[in-house]
Each structure stands twice: as C-alpha cells, then as structure tokens.
Amino acid sequence: MTEIRSQIRFMLNGVETALSDVRADETLLDYLRLRRSLRGTKEGCAEGDCGACTVLVGRLTPDGLIYESVNACIRFLGSVHGCHVVTVEHLKGQDGALHPVQQAMVDFHGSQCGFCTPGFVMSLYALWMRRADPTEADIEKALQGNLCRCTGYQPIVKAALAISSYGRVDSDVLAGERARVEAALNAFKDGARVEIGQDGQRLVIPASVEDLAAVLEAEPTATIVAGATDVGLWVTKFMREIAPAVFIAHLDELHATSETDGVISIGACVSYTEAFSALSRRIPAFGPLIDRIGGEQVRNMGTIGGNIANGSPIGDTPPPLIALGATLTLRKGESRRTIALEDFFIDYGKQDRRPGEFVERIDVPVPDEGTHYAVYKLTKRRDEDITAALGAFHLTLAADGTVAAVRIAYGGMAATPKRAAAVEAALTGKPWSSETVEAALDAYGKDFAPISDMRASADYRMLAARNLLRRFHLETTSGVSVQVSRYEAA
Amino acid sequence: MNKHATADLKATRILGGVATDQRHDSAHKHVTGTAVYIDDMPEPAGLLHACLGLSTVAHGTIRSIDLSAVRAAPGVIDVLTGHDMPGSNDISPTGRADEPVLATGIVQFFGQPVFAVIAESREQARRACRLAKIDYDEKPFVTDVWDMDRRAGKLVTDPLTLKRGDAAAAIEAAPRRIKGTMRLGGQDHFYLEGQIALAVPGEDMDVTVFSSTQHPSEVQHMVAHVLGVPSHAVTVEIRRMGGGFGGKETQGNQFAALAAVAAKKLGRAVKIRPDRDDDMTATGKRHDFVIDYEVGFDDEGTILGVDYFYAARCGFSSDLSGPVTDRALFHCDNTYYYPAVRAQSAPLYTNTVSNTAFRGFGGPQGMIGCERVVDEIAFALGKDPLDIRRKNFYGTTDRNVTPYHQTVEDNIIHRLVDELEESADYQGRRRAIADFNAGSSVIKRGLALTPLKFGISFTATHFNQAGALVHVYADGSVHLNHGGTEMGQGLYVKIAQIVAEEFQIDIDQVKITATTTGKVPNTSATAASSGSDLNGMAAQAAARTIRDRLCDFAAEKYGVPHEQIEFLPNRVRVGNQEIAFGELTQQAYMARVQLSATGFYKTPKVRWDRDKGEGHPFYYFAYGAACAEVSIDTLTGEYVVERTDILHETGRSLNRAIDIGQIEGGFIQGMGWLTTEELVWDDKGRLRTHAPSTYKIPLASDRPKIFNVTLADWPEAHEPTVHRSKAVGEPPFMLAMCVLHALSDAVAAVGDHTVCPRLDAPATPERVLMAVERVRAQTGA
Incomplete structure (x- = not known):
C-alpha cells in the first residue's frame, strides 16, 4: 500500500520548505511573489512566452542534480515537489557582491x-x-x-x-551548496504519494507510474499535468478548474528514452530538452525543429507526451512523428494498447484517450538508411512562435529513382495533425522529379482546406505547404539546404 | 558623517560627469531583482484589487447590464460603472470629452472597459469579472480604414494639410508620374511591465497614486477631473516604469483614475494591474496607416511635386491622434526636398481601441510613405534607390525648406550617408549580391540604405517646458528631482551627470529621486525624445542657482572676488585655498544660505501655426542612416537579416553607452514593427493578437547576424542644447526602414528589379511570399 502524505517538500533558495496548503492551480510565480514576497521574479505575460518570471528548478536525474530554467508563471507549485527552486534573490554572494x-x-x-x-x-x-x-x-x-x-x-x-x-x-553559490541540496532532494524522495486539498483544490502527486495508473483508475477525469506548458494557460488565461490535478513530471520511469531494433522509445514525460539529443542524434532533422519549439524554459518543461495528448492541430511533434510511422502506447490500470499515432487524433480537440487512460510512451522508428526525411516549420517569427504550417516528409526511393513510399504529414493545415494522403498517392510510384512534384501539387486541395487566423491566411498556408514539397524535392535532389538560415550548418 | 570625507579631493576629473559612459543608475538593482516596480512595493494593509470588465461587442448600445452575480462573487467588495465617477466620467487627454473611464450607454470597441470589480484579491476580481451579464444592441462597426471611403470617413479630430507650392500642377507638368497606395500596420508597445496603478487614500480629498506613467502631471489632472477635486489633492509618483515607449503617455490615466475612485470610495488602498491580454486589448497602440501617394519627377529622378494622403486608424476617440497624424505629415519629407508638396491627414474613427503615442509618434509612418515614393521612382528609372535618395536630399543653403515652411539649417545627411556608404561597403556588396542572386533561384538577397531626419520638439509648443528641484544638504550631498520619468532610457542618470558636472562633485553624491507631482508641478510627458533636452536644462538651471549662491557666499566670507572662485572636482578653490565641497556647503548652511532651488527651461525658437500650416515647430533635427542586407526564401517568404550598419548622431553625447543602447534598442523595435509584429482583428472586431504567444516582437535571434552601430563623433548640436547634446529616444526607431527596403529589394530580385514590389508592412513571411508571387506574376518570372 502506497503511503500518502499531505505535504509537498522542496528547497527554496537555501531553505527546505514543506507546505500542506497548496492549491492544485496555484502557480509557482504567485507563491513566490504573493506568499514569499520574492518580488525579483516578475510577471510579464502569464503564458510562458516572455521569460520575465524565469527561475531555475534543480532536480535529481540519473546524471545527478541538474538545474533548468523554467517559467514560474505557468509552473504549478505542486510540481516543484522534490525540487530545488532558485530565484534571482539567491544569486548575490554573502558579501553582497554581484554574481x-x-x-x-x-x-x-x-x-x-x-x-x-x-x-x-x-x-x-x-x-x-x-x-x-x-x-x-x-x-x-x-x-x-x-x-x-x-x-x-x-x-x-x-x-x-x-x-x-x-x-x-x-x-558559485549553487556549487557551494550542491552536496547539501542533493542530500535534501534525495531525502524528499521517500516513496510516498502526495495528496492535498479537497474538491476544487485537490492535487495528487503519485509515487510511481504504477501509482499513477491506480490514481487515474480511481479518478478517471483528473487533469493530468506533465510540463504544464499547456495546462498552465488553462489556469492563467482561461481560469479553468483543473482539480483534481495529477502531477506526473517527476516520474522517473516516464523520462526514459531507449532504442531497440531501430525503434526509439520515448517516455511520456520526456521534455523537449531531454528528447533533443536522443532524437536528433539518430534523426538529425529533429534537432532544428526542437530548437524552434517554445523558448528554452518551455522546452525544459514541455513534454512530447503532452504535445500529443493535448491534441493541438499545431503541435509541432505529431506531424514529424506521424511521417515516421510512430506509435503511441496508452495505459489504463495494468492494460495497455498501442495505436498508430495518426489514429489518436480524431477531430479538433478530440483524441482517442479513454477515461483513466494516460499516454505512457511513444515509439519512433528510425528512418532507414538511404531514405529522405525532413521537417519544415513555418512561423511568423522564426523562433519561439507557434506554427502557421509545418510539413514533415519521409521519402523512400526505389532503385530506379521512383517513389517507393512516401509519408507526408502537416500541422496547421487541418483540425488535427494530418497526413497528406492524396499528395502521397500522387507521388507514389512516379519518378521523383520536379514534374511529378508539380503534378502532385493539385492534390493538396483534396487533403487540406486550412483556415485563416492571426498566424497566417488560408492562402499562405496552402501556397507555402505546396512550396515545402518543392523545397523537399530540391533538397533531396541537390543534397544541400535550400533555406535561409541564421546559423551555418553544423 | 560627511561622505565627502571619502571623495577624492585631488581628482582632476569628477566621476560621472557629462560625456562619460555611465551605467544605468539602477543597473545593479535590475540584475538583482531589487529595483522596485509598482507591483513590487510593500502592499498597504487592507489593499484591494481591481479588474476591468470589458465589452464583448465592437459597437453597440447597452440594453441592460446585470452585475448581481459579479457583486455576489467571493471576495468582491464593490463594482463600479461609469455612473460612479464622482467628478467626470472622462479621461480624454485633449479635452474633447470623447473617452469615458468606463463606457455608459454605448460601447465602441471590442474590449472597451464597461465596469470594474474591486475585490480582496486580484484573482477574485478577475474571476468575478467573468460573471457579468450585459445585453447589447449591436450596431454596424468598422475596424479597418482599408474598408472605408478614406476621404469621407468620420474623423476623431481635425485633419491637417501641409502645402508648399502647387503640387497638383507640378505633378501634372512632370515628365513622369506614379500613383500608389501603401498599407502600414500598427504596433503594440509590449512594455514588459504592463499598466498598473496603486492608489492610497489620504485625509480630506487627498489621494496618492503610484502610476506607471510617462506623464505624471496628466495622470494627476485626470484623477482630479474624475474625482471632481482640485489638482492639489492628488499626488502622482513614479520611480521607474518597466518600459513605456509612448504606451504610458496617456494610457495610464484610466487605471489611475479607477484605482483612485475606488480608493476614495472605499477608504482602502486599491491596486489595478490588468493581465497581459486585457492590457493589449484595452490600451492603445501605434496608428496603422493607409497612404495614398502621387509623385511627379524627372528622368533623373528628381522629385518635382508630390501629394500624400495619410489615413490613420485612430480608434473610437481622439486621444493623441491629432498630434500623431500631424507628425506623420511633418515627416512626409524625411530628408528630401519637395519643390511642391501637399500632404493631408485623415484621422479616422474606427471601432477599435483608441490609438496613441508610440516612439516616433507618427513620424515613422510619415517617413515610410515617402521612402516608398523614392523606391517607386528608382524602379521606374531602373536606378539604385540610393542614387534617387541622394539626388533629392535637402540642400544646405538652398532647396532646404520643409513642407511646413521651416528652413532646415543643420543638415548633415550628405556626410552621414557618404560615410555609411563607405563603411558598410554598400557598392561592393551591391555587386556581390547581384552575383549571388544570379546564381541562386530560391534564396534571394537584398540591400538597402535609408537616411533619417527627425524633428525634435513637441509640436504643441507649450509642452516644451520643464522644471527641476535640487536640494543640496549641509553635508554636500544632493537630492535631485525633475519632471522627467524613467522608463529605462537612462534619463535619470543623464540628468544626474549634468548636475554632478554643474557642482563638480562625483555622481554618487547625487541622489536620483522618484518623479512626483508634489515636487515639480505642471510637467510635460517624458516623450518626443525631449527628456534630457528639457529636464537636463531645468536641472542645470537649478544647480546653477545654488552654485551661484555658494559662490556669492564664499566671495563674501573669504573676501575674494568672484573670478577667484572655481569649482574643482569635489572641492572649491577660493582665492588661494581649496575647500571640500561638503565643507563649503556646511559653512553656507551655518550662514543661512538657501541651498535649495528650482530650475525651469523652455525651448527657444519653437512656434507653430497649425491653421496656416507654417512655422518653426522643431528646435532642431536629429540625423542618422542605416544599411541592411537580408536573405529571403522565395518559396516560403522566410527571411533573415544578414547584416546591419548604423551611423547615427546625438550631437556631443552626454553618455555614449546609453545613447548606443537607445540606438540598438530603437532599431530592433522598429524592425519588429516592420517585420513580425502584426495586429490582427477578426470579423467580430476582436483583436486576436493580445499576448506574446500571438504577437511577435523580435528575439535575440532576430538581431542582424552582423550588427555594427557607430555614433558619428563629429556632429554637434547646431543649437545651444544641454552640453550640445541631441535627443536620441525616438530617431533610431526609424533606422529600421532599411530592413523593409532590403526585403523589398530581395523580392524585386525575383523580377530582376523591373517592378517595384510594393511590399507593405509588417513584412511578415506571408507578405514577403505574396509580394514574390505578385512580382512573379507581373514579370512572368
């Protein structure tokens, strides 16, 4: 039987802190500013975009204690359980000297x-x-x-x-107290589940994945909170009730990545930052994409599992994963099912996740040697911007230069991340030539009817989506990048 | 203990005088999080929090309003409507009575404040706001001036016409003519610290308001007006803003007035800090414009006559739209001489938030229109736009009269542009880019060099005044106060440098204090780049008064003639002896010499007759030039700024480090306006870009890859400004025009520079791609 505690424990700057009065939707920023009068940390936007609220969160990983920048405005206080929170007030030396x-x-x-x-x-x-x-x-x-x-x-x-x-x-100050902090954080990990509050304020921090499965079976409608880069906004922007909230970002088992037989397994709570090296080492096209998802703080918090589970039509990871033929494993209690990722997205805001189920892992086949794979993200501002349109292309050419297989998926072009089935059909079996590409462009009209919104007009989305196929063709045939770039190719 | 005991009495130069690169006075507090913004102040006991309830239609009369659920919500203490304003429900800054604190009867834009909730906590106030039930009788609305007859639309304030010569006849008689239209987007200020006010009620009618404002005196007057009390009852204080950029010139009034009304009504301190979405929805922005132009020119590209029509989206009320659209016309010439010109403004009413001041104040929009005209001429003649620009520059002895009949007396644009052309290797890169483009089908490069001339002074002549208050304490330390506000631009440290210089004491002896209406009255907004010009002169005058008294005192006490008294670093030479500054002030105090003084300054020479469209509205001009190179992707419209070179002048700079910061920051902000910052309203009249997730200001990674900024070290102010320095706040913003023109140049490469791309702003990747498509269609490329 899992032990249950009604208190979160963490370190705030130099001090061990235990709290039993934590609301499910209480943000770390409000706690710092309103309850602790630590007003060096500012609120600029309350949506994780401006960084005025940046603090460091230290956590124990298999590689030891690491510190990451996060947005305190959308980070929930409950989720710093077991962590070390460092604010700007902690940097100044004992002698008052600046850091x-x-x-x-x-x-x-x-x-x-x-x-x-x-x-x-x-x-x-x-x-x-x-x-x-x-x-x-x-x-x-x-x-x-x-x-x-x-x-x-x-x-x-x-x-x-x-x-x-x-x-x-x-x-430096954190180096000086490292041993003490590690000891404290280790002591916080006592294998207990945390449950605090009732009804509209209730939060649960499961002790393990097994415990998470049990918690969700008991409370199938609970809000699952991983990185909170989406759920945080439900609270700060829309004032939605999220209780009971189940925090899962601390679960080590869900942070694991591994590769077996050419398939990379990614735990649901693997952050973009954590996924970067695992994915981009084997699938280089992922590197530049992950670099353009959110800011560093969001990449440290946000998870690939959450990006999928929340089903946004402009989530950046589903289209490239769909183009690779990734699968999703969902778990409920002790039972699991695995589905093709593209089948998870049913309609706008509607995913194939049943009550009590949670995303456990994503399996990503590494593209075969000799195949072509590319991901192109289009935004108004190059970095830290939400996608206007994103295209992912996975092409296998036959020995005679014809298209043996092609998987193309787009974000921002429909109510869900979606494959360009008609375009794929128009390319398959044909020579991989500019004539074939030009002839296939008409098929976009069958696959997509995008909307106009503040990110882009429907016309731009259609035109640019087609041009991305042209770019993919140019790049695969010339072998060089046909894009503007801020940085010289690594 | 007299701190002057530690001052260096043998120094040959004081620490922190003028023309030294002082750090921002608060830098060490910024980096440690100890700089106090209003939301960081210790909260008074019993503090209440306010939140605005915003309209949910773009235009309509209020049929009924049911706030019972709001009142009954947890923590709610009171709910205010426009009927609860004890004085006047009006915060129109120009006295036109067209802008209510809270709308009554009718709402005129989506997001207009209709009521305010006062609750025990900010969160309770925010939650309660959503429970209001307001029934509107919706009316037709217009959000975009593009969709209306711009020559016959409803205006929010009087338009202006500038005229010199007969433009129509000159255009008609010209060998060549071009007509066109340009669209220019608006811009949200996106100050990192949003609007905020904290009102603390006092006895009698009194109230103290801490307001994040560039214009404390106006907040004072507005609060008094809304409360129905004399100005003396209201004190407004601001130590620092977390950014202003014009967005806190008038836009703080609403929040200050509401906080004050609630505080006086409830007898408790009240704070109002809108969240980012409400802030962006309910406060004004830079005016977007549609500019119609027609130009007549000769085969060499010399402009013979030009006609402009500047139509601006002003929003539902006048706010500052009059002076903003006036200033657009004042800059329809940029650095160019027009033999004949007509420029007209149309400050148009729209059902959008009332647009307001923003760095440049209409000037950028005015200039962009004229730079488009220059580009059109260059394409028509197949010449490099830089040649056309140069050909039309104002002369120094002739061809130097502006459309508003002021003679340009301080023109240095020729030398600036020549030097930049050389240092940026414009001609060499022009050739290299042509070679690159010839060999690159998808990626195209572009280059542009644009000049800049910006008029310095408030065009409302009476604003060109300032006051300061200086106390010298007996120990020789100095308390400095003036009417200018600190929003990050380094005004406080510049003024402290001026005062330190005047007394010849180290700058750490000068205490910079919060701007407050109780110390210096009737101040002007810290705006129009005038902060150090005006307040620096006023502070200098105050310091001189005290210095003169000290001099008189020393002459009498030591029996030496005035000319034998000299202020040396941290000490004063009196005849043959040197006395520490702090010692002399101690002696002066003992001898009952007044060591406090006010100072005052009014800008000479400025005058403006708006009815005639003639005068001398600007004391002087600031100049600069910038050159940008970009790469665009003609498949997607994506781009990067490869390099920017800037040569700008600030006269004899008071503080080069601060000035360069203004130039770099202004340029990037201007680049954001012209590239990725796009305001989008939907078909319900809702602003859809009301947070950084949807409204994209530049990032560190949007900086030009190579970014060379140089202060021209040879110019000095033509007029006797403070230490011959020149204003720097706004002008650099317009240096960013070169980025738009470089993008246009790259687009033009698709059609081999045979057609003008007419690239509008903001030049988002989408607009760039659509321009590429247009050029392709026109040239069959």
Whole structure:
C-alpha cells in the first residue's frame, strides 16, 4: 500500500520548505511573489512566452542534480515537489557582491527598464552552468524564451559572452551548496504519494507510474499535468478548474528514452530538452525543429507526451512523428494498447484517450538508411512562435529513382495533425522529379482546406505547404539546404 | 558623517560627469531583482484589487447590464460603472470629452472597459469579472480604414494639410508620374511591465497614486477631473516604469483614475494591474496607416511635386491622434526636398481601441510613405534607390525648406550617408549580391540604405517646458528631482551627470529621486525624445542657482572676488585655498544660505501655426542612416537579416553607452514593427493578437547576424542644447526602414528589379511570399 502524505517538500533558495496548503492551480510565480514576497521574479505575460518570471528548478536525474530554467508563471507549485527552486534573490554572494552573470550584465549595459532583467539573468545563469563558454548561437537559443523590449539584445549577448571572465561555475553559490541540496532532494524522495486539498483544490502527486495508473483508475477525469506548458494557460488565461490535478513530471520511469531494433522509445514525460539529443542524434532533422519549439524554459518543461495528448492541430511533434510511422502506447490500470499515432487524433480537440487512460510512451522508428526525411516549420517569427504550417516528409526511393513510399504529414493545415494522403498517392510510384512534384501539387486541395487566423491566411498556408514539397524535392535532389538560415550548418 | 570625507579631493576629473559612459543608475538593482516596480512595493494593509470588465461587442448600445452575480462573487467588495465617477466620467487627454473611464450607454470597441470589480484579491476580481451579464444592441462597426471611403470617413479630430507650392500642377507638368497606395500596420508597445496603478487614500480629498506613467502631471489632472477635486489633492509618483515607449503617455490615466475612485470610495488602498491580454486589448497602440501617394519627377529622378494622403486608424476617440497624424505629415519629407508638396491627414474613427503615442509618434509612418515614393521612382528609372535618395536630399543653403515652411539649417545627411556608404561597403556588396542572386533561384538577397531626419520638439509648443528641484544638504550631498520619468532610457542618470558636472562633485553624491507631482508641478510627458533636452536644462538651471549662491557666499566670507572662485572636482578653490565641497556647503548652511532651488527651461525658437500650416515647430533635427542586407526564401517568404550598419548622431553625447543602447534598442523595435509584429482583428472586431504567444516582437535571434552601430563623433548640436547634446529616444526607431527596403529589394530580385514590389508592412513571411508571387506574376518570372 502506497503511503500518502499531505505535504509537498522542496528547497527554496537555501531553505527546505514543506507546505500542506497548496492549491492544485496555484502557480509557482504567485507563491513566490504573493506568499514569499520574492518580488525579483516578475510577471510579464502569464503564458510562458516572455521569460520575465524565469527561475531555475534543480532536480535529481540519473546524471545527478541538474538545474533548468523554467517559467514560474505557468509552473504549478505542486510540481516543484522534490525540487530545488532558485530565484534571482539567491544569486548575490554573502558579501553582497554581484554574481558573475549579474556583473557582466551591469558592465555591458544589458538592462534598460530592467523589468525583464531578472529573467535574463536566470536564463543566462542556466546556460552558464551548462556551458561556461557559449557560442552566440548557444546564447540566442538559451534566450529564445526571454523578451526584452528595450535593449535590442545586443548588450545582453555581449554580456553573456563575457560571463566566464567574471568567475567560475565551480565556485558559485549553487556549487557551494550542491552536496547539501542533493542530500535534501534525495531525502524528499521517500516513496510516498502526495495528496492535498479537497474538491476544487485537490492535487495528487503519485509515487510511481504504477501509482499513477491506480490514481487515474480511481479518478478517471483528473487533469493530468506533465510540463504544464499547456495546462498552465488553462489556469492563467482561461481560469479553468483543473482539480483534481495529477502531477506526473517527476516520474522517473516516464523520462526514459531507449532504442531497440531501430525503434526509439520515448517516455511520456520526456521534455523537449531531454528528447533533443536522443532524437536528433539518430534523426538529425529533429534537432532544428526542437530548437524552434517554445523558448528554452518551455522546452525544459514541455513534454512530447503532452504535445500529443493535448491534441493541438499545431503541435509541432505529431506531424514529424506521424511521417515516421510512430506509435503511441496508452495505459489504463495494468492494460495497455498501442495505436498508430495518426489514429489518436480524431477531430479538433478530440483524441482517442479513454477515461483513466494516460499516454505512457511513444515509439519512433528510425528512418532507414538511404531514405529522405525532413521537417519544415513555418512561423511568423522564426523562433519561439507557434506554427502557421509545418510539413514533415519521409521519402523512400526505389532503385530506379521512383517513389517507393512516401509519408507526408502537416500541422496547421487541418483540425488535427494530418497526413497528406492524396499528395502521397500522387507521388507514389512516379519518378521523383520536379514534374511529378508539380503534378502532385493539385492534390493538396483534396487533403487540406486550412483556415485563416492571426498566424497566417488560408492562402499562405496552402501556397507555402505546396512550396515545402518543392523545397523537399530540391533538397533531396541537390543534397544541400535550400533555406535561409541564421546559423551555418553544423 | 560627511561622505565627502571619502571623495577624492585631488581628482582632476569628477566621476560621472557629462560625456562619460555611465551605467544605468539602477543597473545593479535590475540584475538583482531589487529595483522596485509598482507591483513590487510593500502592499498597504487592507489593499484591494481591481479588474476591468470589458465589452464583448465592437459597437453597440447597452440594453441592460446585470452585475448581481459579479457583486455576489467571493471576495468582491464593490463594482463600479461609469455612473460612479464622482467628478467626470472622462479621461480624454485633449479635452474633447470623447473617452469615458468606463463606457455608459454605448460601447465602441471590442474590449472597451464597461465596469470594474474591486475585490480582496486580484484573482477574485478577475474571476468575478467573468460573471457579468450585459445585453447589447449591436450596431454596424468598422475596424479597418482599408474598408472605408478614406476621404469621407468620420474623423476623431481635425485633419491637417501641409502645402508648399502647387503640387497638383507640378505633378501634372512632370515628365513622369506614379500613383500608389501603401498599407502600414500598427504596433503594440509590449512594455514588459504592463499598466498598473496603486492608489492610497489620504485625509480630506487627498489621494496618492503610484502610476506607471510617462506623464505624471496628466495622470494627476485626470484623477482630479474624475474625482471632481482640485489638482492639489492628488499626488502622482513614479520611480521607474518597466518600459513605456509612448504606451504610458496617456494610457495610464484610466487605471489611475479607477484605482483612485475606488480608493476614495472605499477608504482602502486599491491596486489595478490588468493581465497581459486585457492590457493589449484595452490600451492603445501605434496608428496603422493607409497612404495614398502621387509623385511627379524627372528622368533623373528628381522629385518635382508630390501629394500624400495619410489615413490613420485612430480608434473610437481622439486621444493623441491629432498630434500623431500631424507628425506623420511633418515627416512626409524625411530628408528630401519637395519643390511642391501637399500632404493631408485623415484621422479616422474606427471601432477599435483608441490609438496613441508610440516612439516616433507618427513620424515613422510619415517617413515610410515617402521612402516608398523614392523606391517607386528608382524602379521606374531602373536606378539604385540610393542614387534617387541622394539626388533629392535637402540642400544646405538652398532647396532646404520643409513642407511646413521651416528652413532646415543643420543638415548633415550628405556626410552621414557618404560615410555609411563607405563603411558598410554598400557598392561592393551591391555587386556581390547581384552575383549571388544570379546564381541562386530560391534564396534571394537584398540591400538597402535609408537616411533619417527627425524633428525634435513637441509640436504643441507649450509642452516644451520643464522644471527641476535640487536640494543640496549641509553635508554636500544632493537630492535631485525633475519632471522627467524613467522608463529605462537612462534619463535619470543623464540628468544626474549634468548636475554632478554643474557642482563638480562625483555622481554618487547625487541622489536620483522618484518623479512626483508634489515636487515639480505642471510637467510635460517624458516623450518626443525631449527628456534630457528639457529636464537636463531645468536641472542645470537649478544647480546653477545654488552654485551661484555658494559662490556669492564664499566671495563674501573669504573676501575674494568672484573670478577667484572655481569649482574643482569635489572641492572649491577660493582665492588661494581649496575647500571640500561638503565643507563649503556646511559653512553656507551655518550662514543661512538657501541651498535649495528650482530650475525651469523652455525651448527657444519653437512656434507653430497649425491653421496656416507654417512655422518653426522643431528646435532642431536629429540625423542618422542605416544599411541592411537580408536573405529571403522565395518559396516560403522566410527571411533573415544578414547584416546591419548604423551611423547615427546625438550631437556631443552626454553618455555614449546609453545613447548606443537607445540606438540598438530603437532599431530592433522598429524592425519588429516592420517585420513580425502584426495586429490582427477578426470579423467580430476582436483583436486576436493580445499576448506574446500571438504577437511577435523580435528575439535575440532576430538581431542582424552582423550588427555594427557607430555614433558619428563629429556632429554637434547646431543649437545651444544641454552640453550640445541631441535627443536620441525616438530617431533610431526609424533606422529600421532599411530592413523593409532590403526585403523589398530581395523580392524585386525575383523580377530582376523591373517592378517595384510594393511590399507593405509588417513584412511578415506571408507578405514577403505574396509580394514574390505578385512580382512573379507581373514579370512572368
């Protein structure tokens, strides 16, 4: 029988904290600002886009204690159970000296109005811990989730390049308390389930995946919260009730990735950041895509499982996974079923997930040697923007140069992530030539009738979607990238 | 303990005087999270929170309004409507009485505030707001000036016409003529700190309002007006804003007024901080424009006559649309001389939020129209746009009269552009790009160099005044206050530098204090790039008054003539001896010398007769030039800015570090306006881009890959401005025009530069791709 506790435990800056009065929908940001008067952390947008609320969350992983930047505005307080929360107030040394990140920002004139600055400091701090001598590309990637309206970013990037000349990571405040924090976080992991509150405020933190299965069987309509990059907005923007909420991001079993017989298995709670290396090493096209999902904070929180489970028509991972023929394993209690990923999406906002079921893992076949695979995401702003249209292409050519098999899937073109079945049919068996491609463009009209919205017009979506096939053809036949790029190819 | 004991009494130069690269005075607080914004202030006991209830139709009369469920919601203390304003339910900044605090009877845009909930917590107030039941009798509405007869639409304020010569005749007689229309999008300010006000009731009629505002005096007047009390009852204070950009010039009034009304009614402190969506929905933005133009020119590309019609989406009320659309006309010339010109504005009524001030204040829109005209001429003649630009530059001794009949006396654009053309290797890259494009079918590159001239002064002459208050304490430390507000632009540190310079004391002896209407009255908005020009002069005047008194005192006490008294770093030479500054002030105090003074400044020379369209509205002009290179993907419209080179001037800079920050930041903000920042209204009149998830300002990774910013070190202000420095707040914003034109140039490459792409703004990837398609269709490429 699982032990049940009614208290979450975490470290806040230097102090071990235990709370039994936590609401399911209480955000970490409100807790910090309203209950702890830690007002260095700001609210800019309450939707995880501007980064003014950036804090670090340290958690124990198989690789030890790691710190990641997250958006406190959409992170739920309950989900920091077992973690170390670090705010900007923690950076200053005992002697009042500025932290190297802070001093560099001051010296390079990295702040003007200053409101976004604590968030930038925290994002740069996370980067610095990971990579003390970052490239400009590393810095820009780490700052995709931080908006500054004053500086134009130039002085901030210059400051970031200089941090290492101000101090060393191993003599830094978090390095100094590392052993103590690790001990504390290990002690928090006592194998108990946490349940707090009643009715509209109830939250559950299962002890394990087995326990999660049991909890969901008992409460099949509970809101499952993994990274909260979607559910967080249900609360902050729409004030929806989410209780009872079941937090799952801490479950180690759901963070695992593995590869067997050319199939990569991804646990439901694997974050974009965690998935990056596992996927992009074997399927290089995933790297640039993941780099353009959200900002760093969102990639640290958001999960591929959640991106699928919530069924958004503009979720970025389903189309490329569908093009690869990925499958989804859903679990209810002790029973499991595995379906083709594309079959999971029934209609807008409607997925094939039954009460009490949860997404356990995604299995992704690695494309065969010699096949062509590409993913193209179109947005208004290149980085940290929600997709206008996204195309994923997986092409197998026969020895004679004809299309042996092709799987094409799009996001942003229909009410769900969707395969371009008519286009595929128009290509299959034909020579992989520009004539074939041009002739297949008509078939888009059979597959898609996209909408116009604030991200793009229907006309643009159709035109650009077709042009992505042209681009795919050009790239597969020329072997070089036919795209504008900020960074030289790695 | 006199801190001056630690000041360096042998220094040859003070720390932090003018023309030094001081850091922002709050930088160390920004990075540690200890800089206090209004929402960070310790909250008064019993603080209540307000939330706005917004209309859910774009235009309609209110048939019935049922707020009973709102009132009954948990934590709700009170609900206010427009009928609850004790004085006047009006916050129109220009006295036109066309903008209610809370709408009564009729709503005129989707998202207009109709009621306000006051509750124990912010969350309770937000939740309760959603329980209102309001029944509207919906009326037809228009959100976009594109859809209306722009010459006959309803106006929110008086239009303006600028005229010199007979434009129609000149165009008619010209060898070549072009006519066209351009669309330009608006822009949300996206200050990181949203609107916020905290009102603390006092005794009698008094109330103190902490307001995130660029214009404390106006907030004071508006709060007094809405409360029906004299201005003396209202004190408005602001230490710093988390960004303003014009969005807090008038837009804070509503929040301040509501907080004050609720605080006085309930006898408790009230805070109102709208969430980002409400902030973006219910507050004004940059005006979007449709610009009709017709130009006559000769075969060499010299403009002979031009006619502009600037139609602006103003929203439902006038707000600042009059002066904004006026300023668009004032910049329809940019750096170009028009032998004959007519420019007309149409500030049009729409059922959208009332548009307002935004960095550049109509100037950017005015210039963009004229740069389009230059591009049209270049394409028509098959010439490089830079040649056409140069050909039409204002002269220095002739061809130098503006459409508003002011003579340009300080023109330095020729040298700036020549230097930038050279340093950016414009000609070399022009050839390299042509070669690249010849060999690249999908990716095309583009290059453009655009000049800039921006008029400095409020066009409303009476705003060109400022006050300051300086106290010198007996220990020699200085308390500085002035009418300008700090929104990140570094105004406070610049003014402190000026005061430190005046007293010849280290800048750490000068305490910068929050702007408050109780210390310096009747101030102007910190706007129009005028912050340091005006307040710097006022603070300098106040400091000089005290310095003169100290001088008089020293002369008398030590029996030396005035000319033997000299202010040296942290000390004063009196005859043959040197006395520490703090010691002299101590002696002066003991001798009962007044060590406090006010200072005042009004800009000379400025005058403007709006009825005649003639005058000298600008004290001087600021100049700059920028060059951008871009790559576009002609299959998707995606692009990157490969490189930008900027050469800008700020006279004899007070603080180069701060000025460069303004230039870099202004450029990126301008680039956002012209590229990815798009405001979208749907068919219900709803703004759909009301949060950063849908409204895309530039990121670090949108910066030009190579970004060279240089301050021209040779210009100095033509007029005796403070230490011969020049304004820098707004002008750099318009440097970003080069990005739009570089994108246009890349699109034009698809058709071998034979047709003008007429690329409108914002040039989103979608607009770029559609322009590519247009050029392809026109040229058969």
